[in-house]
Amino acid sequence: MCDQTFVAATFGPCESCGKASPLMNIYIKTEAINYCSFCVEMMACKGLQEGETVASLKKESESLKKKLDEERGKLSDIELNQVAEKVEVLGPLCIKTRRVLKGHGNKVLCMDWCKDKRRLVSSSQDGKVIVWDAFTLNKEHAVSLPCTWVLTCAYAPSGCAVACGGLDNKCSVFPLSLDKNENLSAKKKSVAMHTNYVSGCTFTSSDMQLLTSSGDGTCALWDVESGQLLQSFHGHTADVLSLDLAPSETGNTFVSGGCDKKANVWDMRSGQNVQSFETHESDINCVNLNYYCQLNPFVSGLCCCMFTGAPQCRFYDLRADREVAIYQKDSIIFGASTVDFSLSGRLLFAGYNDYTINLWDTLKGTRVSVLFGHENRVSRVRVSPDGTALCSASWDNTLRVMSWSTMSNILFYTQRKGCCILRLFSL
Amino acid sequence: CELIYVGDCGSAGRPSMRGSPFQFRLEAIVVEMQDSKSGVKCSEQKLNISTIPHVITGVDVLTWITNKMKTTPEEVQAFGTMLVAYGYIYPLQNHKKLVMCNNTSLYRFQTPYFWPTQNWVAEDSDYGTVCQMGWWVTIRTGVGTLFGSGTHYSHLHDWMNHKWDFIVMQATEQYKAGKERKKPDRVVFDCQERAYWIVNRPPVSNMFYQQAIMRSKVKSSVSLGALAKYVTTYKNHDPFLAPCLPSNPWQTDNDTYWTCNTRRVDVPTKMRVERWSFSLFELLSDLRGRDDFKTFLKKEFSGENLAFWEAAEELKWGTGSSMTSKAETIFKTFLAPGAPRWINIDGRTMGLTVKGLEHPHRYVLEAAQTHVFLLMKKDTFFRYLKSPVYKDIQKKAINPDPHNFSPAQLEQNAQSRSLGIHPIILWQQEEEEKAKAAAASAPVDVKAMMSKIDRNK
Numbered sequence: 001m002c003d004q005t006f007v008a009a010t011f012g013p014c015e016s017c018g019k020a021s022p023l024m025n026i027y028i029k030t031e032a033i034n035y036c037s038f039c040v041e042m043m044a045c046k047g048l049q050e051g052e053t054v055a056s057l058k059k060e061s062e063s064l065k066k067k068l069d070e071e072r073g074k075l076s077d078i079e080l081n082q083v084a085e086k087v088e089v090l091g092p093l094c095i096k097t098r099r100v101l102k103g104h105g106n107k108v109l110c111m112d113w114c115k116d117k118r119r120l121v122s123s124s125q126d127g128k129v130i131v132w133d134a135f136t137l138n139k140e141h142a143v144s145l146p147c148t149w150v151l152t153c154a155y156a157p158s159g160c161a162v163a164c165g166g167l168d169n170k171c172s173v174f175p176l177s178l179d180k181n182e183n184l185s186a187k188k189k190s191v192a193m194h195t196n197y198v199s200g201c202t203f204t205s206s207d208m209q210l211l212t213s214s215g216d217g218t219c220a221l222w223d224v225e226s227g228q229l230l231q232s233f234h235g236h237t238a239d240v241l242s243l244d245l246a247p248s249e250t251g252n253t254f255v256s257g258g259c260d261k262k263a264n265v266w267d268m269r270s271g272q273n274v275q276s277f278e279t280h281e282s283d284i285n286c287v288n289l290n291y292y293c294q295l296n297p298f299v300s301g302l303c304c305c306m307f308t309g310a311p312q313c314r315f316y317d318l319r320a321d322r323e324v325a326i327y328q329k330d331s332i333i334f335g336a337s338t339v340d341f342s343l344s345g346r347l348l349f350a351g352y353n354d355y356t357i358n359l360w361d362t363l364k365g366t367r368v369s370v371l372f373g374h375e376n377r378v379s380r381v382r383v384s385p386d387g388t389a390l391c392s393a394s395w396d397n398t399l400r401v402m403s404w405s406t407m408s409n410i411l412f413y414t415q416r417k418g419c420c421i422l423r424l425f426s427l
Numbered sequence: 428c429e430l431i432y433v434g435d436c437g438s439a440g441r442p443s444m445r446g447s448p449f450q451f452r453l454e455a456i457v458v459e460m461q462d463s464k465s466g467v468k469c470s471e472q473k474l475n476i477s478t479i480p481h482v483i484t485g486v487d488v489l490t491w492i493t494n495k496m497k498t499t500p501e502e503v504q505a506f507g508t509m510l511v512a513y514g515y516i517y518p519l520q521n522h523k524k525l526v527m528c529n530n531t532s533l534y535r536f537q538t539p540y541f542w543p544t545q546n547w548v549a550e551d552s553d554y555g556t557v558c559q560m561g562w563w564v565t566i567r568t569g570v571g572t573l574f575g576s577g578t579h580y581s582h583l584h585d586w587m588n589h590k591w592d593f594i595v596m597q598a599t600e601q602y603k604a605g606k607e608r609k610k611p612d613r614v615v616f617d618c619q620e621r622a623y624w625i626v627n628r629p630p631v632s633n634m635f636y637q638q639a640i641m642r643s644k645v646k647s648s649v650s651l652g653a654l655a656k657y658v659t660t661y662k663n664h665d666p667f668l669a670p671c672l673p674s675n676p677w678q679t680d681n682d683t684y685w686t687c688n689t690r691r692v693d694v695p696t697k698m699r700v701e702r703w704s705f706s707l708f709e710l711l712s713d714l715r716g717r718d719d720f721k722t723f724l725k726k727e728f729s730g731e732n733l734a735f736w737e738a739a740e741e742l743k744w745g746t747g748s749s750m751t752s753k754a755e756t757i758f759k760t761f762l763a764p765g766a767p768r769w770i771n772i773d774g775r776t777m778g779l780t781v782k783g784l785e786h787p788h789r790y791v792l793e794a795a796q797t798h799v800f801l802l803m804k805k806d807t808f809f810r811y812l813k814s815p816v817y818k819d820i821q822k823k824a825i826n827p828d829p830h831n832f833s834p835a836q837l838e839q840n841a842q843s844r845s846l847g848i849h850p851i852i853l854w855q856q857e858e859e860e861k862a863k864a865a866a867a868s869a870p871v872d873v874k875a876m877m878s879k880i881d882r883n884k
Contacts, residue, residue: 022790026638064636071640078648083655093667098677116850117685118676135676136844159850178851195524206744216524225746230789251743269790276639319650321642344661345654346668363658388666388684389677403677404667 014039022231024272037231037271072322080315080324084363090346093359093369098389099134099401103142107395109166110380112202114155117386121162122399123150129164131176134391134401143174143184152200156207163191163210165198171212173224191222200243204268205251211268213240219256221268233266235273265318277316277323313339313350315362327360329367338380343387351378357392373400457515460491461536467491472519472533479519482535485528488516504529664702672698674830680840682847687827690714690853697824704817707800707808723816729807731768732799735761739796743789754787762795772798 013020014036023034035043106126113120118135127148131141147168154163156173165171171192174184192198196215203210204221209230213219219233219240238259246253253274257263265275313336315325327348334354341348347368348360357371357378376395383390389403460466472482485507492503507527510516511534518524519533527534663669676682687696695715702709703716710716717733724730738761742753761770762781772780776794783791811817832840 020786022788061636064640068636068639071644075644075646077646078651080651083648083651087655087659090668095667096678114850116847116853118682118847119850133846135682136846158854160854176851178849195521195526195528204744205740208744208746216526223747225748228747230747269793274638275642317647317650317654319645320647321639321644322647324647324651342665342667344658344665344668346658346662346665363655386666386688387664388671388675390667401677403675405678406670406675 016043022270024267024270026272037234040272072320075320076322080363081365084365087363089364090361090368093347094405095359095369095371095390095402096405097373097400097402099137101132101134101137101399101401102397103130103132103139104128104397106397107376108379108393108397108399109150110152111382111391111393111399112153112155112162113382113384113391114159115157115385116159117384117388119155119159120382120391120399121153121155121164122393123153123164123166124397125149129153129162129174131162132399134389134399140180141176141184143188145172149197152198152212154202154210156203157205158207161207163201163203165192165201165212167197169194169197169214171198171201171210171222173210189224189227191224191227192220193227194218194220196239199239199241200256202243202245204245211243211245211254213243213256213258215239217258219243219254219266231268231271233264233271233273235264235266235276236260236262263316275318275321312336313348313360315348325362325365327358327362327365327367329358332358338378340381340383340390342383349381349383349390351381351392351394353377355394355396357381357390371402374398453510453513453515456495457510457536459495460488479533479535482519482533483516485530485532485534488527488534489529660705664698670829672696672829673827674832679830679832679837680844681830681832682845683827683830685847687825690857695820695824697821697826700817700821700824704812707804710808710811719816719820720811723811723814724807726814726816727810731761731770732803732807734768735770736796736799736803739792739799742792743796747789750789751787754784754791757792758784770795770799 012023012034014023015033016035016039019036021036023036024040025032025034026040101122104122104124104126105128106124108122108124111120111122119131119133119140121129121131123129125148127145127150129143129145129150130139132139143164145164145166145168147166149167150164151166152164152171156162159176161173161175163171163173170190173189173191175187175189176184191210192201192212194212194214194216196217198212198214200213201210208224210222210224211219212222217234217236217238217240220229221231221233222228223230233256236256236258240256240258243254243256245251246255252268253265254268255263255265261278263277264273266272267274313327314323315327316322317324327350332352332354334352336350336352336358338351339348341362346362348362350358350360352358355372355374355377357374358367359369359371360366361368371392374392374394374396378392378394380393381390389401391399391401393399467483468487469481469483471478471480473479488510489503489507492506493500496503496506504527507529508525511518511525511527515537516527516534517537518528519535521532666675671684673683674681676684688699692715699713699715703713703719704710710720721730721733724733735757738753738757742750742757745753758766758781760766760768762777762784763769772795776798780792780795
């Protein structure tokens, strides 16, 4: 079983401090030990041991890195483009904007879909959080937060609450109501407290737990009802900019990306960093997990995509523990800041700082299409829960909902920056 | 006085500052901050059991900076954090978080001895001294054993042989001075040194590489092959690659696609039923599919596995306060000897789970839940797919005809978009259904029933 989260978490007395808590199973020079997350951190920060010098540790670090690359190399028996040769090519894809949601007074920083596939919540720099029924364009609720720059928002799985946070270092939950005139701020519940800005938040499988990432370099899991910190995740050495929950059978994994150029995969139960990917480009702005499952009942796995301030999106295979594809084009100069997969995982939507959304074929590595329309950088793209639409939030104060157009006989026409592509559509 | 940017804000990294032209201006400001009359307010503070002198709070520092620099709160916060990141001010409470907190967090000014501009490279010999000191302090030996033996000592000796005399001399001085210092000063000095080392010698830990090497990995051909298979399997279910039936609501403004795929629809669509066959995860994630699976399990009299799995999920994702009562109910219903819905798991797992339930926590049922899930995945799920229950629903499932709206009809659709049912109402309905189901499946209290019959007689 290669899915890390199927390893049942051990719970018991820590081998170092003796306290009973969820244990991390880690290896020290191939010897397995069970420590609680606090002792692991203490150990990681300990000074030099006997016989160690900074130079010797650096040498050991280099040799371990080389060994890791060797191990990974042994298993790279095939490349993604070879596997993709057998897959059929995608036809031309015409995607049309179906709704433009206007109402925010400033840059829209984040959005999230409701599980009912039509509602969404969005937050903006002017401190407002708006709940929309995107299908009818109705604004159902609007909350004004005392702090501007609401960097993140999330819709609860039940559809009964929203969470939002940002520069106030907190993440609060607002229960929604059927009464449109009700003042939601009165029922606000402060859940997460960080020592720096909150960059991302998401509910887990229920309304009762909230996962947040913060500029203080940590992620944390909170109990919504009591506001108690259930687990904190240390491992990033700089601000954590985004996080994404894995839709796996156990629901125990999530990934976070930060300014230290790393994407870390975490086990929610013990706080253990189970996997880590490094790039050598600039910060990681967004990470996204897509789940894939082989029909063989004994194997399941995860793929992760992340990207950097540089104009590249990287695709990682978590099970093989390696980078398998880079999505880039010479004509793309600006960095991407948000990414999401379509339902099957075949399409990757990436929002860029040059106001466009690029569509990539994840298997073939080619760009399928470019979506224009926004008048400022795209801050967030999200595919709806049933995959029927894509919503993009932008610094031009609007959100756009787009979906596939089934009309055939499509010609493309657009003029942009001197190059001319033909595009025509009717539906 | 304009703000001096000494580095890239927004990163908790520690850019090097040595030789920077700004550092002297920065230091002038830090000196100003310590002025007894016009500087930052400082006081004595109790930390654990000792009283520390000359302590400042984060909010006071930031207020002083605001008054001095007359700039925006964001700039002030950034500047304050830079002072901590570079080591001019160090936190007394949270050593590892090098930020200036705008609250009553306690800080102290770092002694000039440790300022970055002193231009000494944090040398290994100093580190050795610190280690030596640390070793002495932790094993609490008296002056008599200053040159005591021990493997740690001899290793250090070998490692830094060439500087050994210097180190011993330094360490002796520090040790003597340490003993002479009053307790609060020692605590302070300890904090200062620790703070200095956190700024200048980030911990070198190869632990994580070790974990990465030991972690089990899979061949690319296997996992990439699985990825390609998944993508191909779901292609017809992806609304960006294949048309929705009857139509994509966003395209035609008609929401039939959503109404015929609701949670409690009587007859599901063919596509939906097909998706249930992809994996147990898909079947259970779609609550309508889970219902169908439950129907099958009822016929087989083996519903307790799924019921246990559902109860374990509720425990995992529920509120902290409800955990103990849920754990108790689960034990009584599924795990206790002679329980009404006893699950059949191996002895070892049962033993671990029961023991863990003595001090219930969120993940106490993980091992048992995984065991049960794998059982369902490898065996029950495939029997379900071959069963008459599934074949029946496959036959009954409908395939809606694709819509073919004229432009006039599309106009009309756009004018009259359906409001659907609000998720809050749906959730309330679901809660009611759950309560009804729980009541219906509760074990019958035979005594109460018998006494009721007696009373009626």
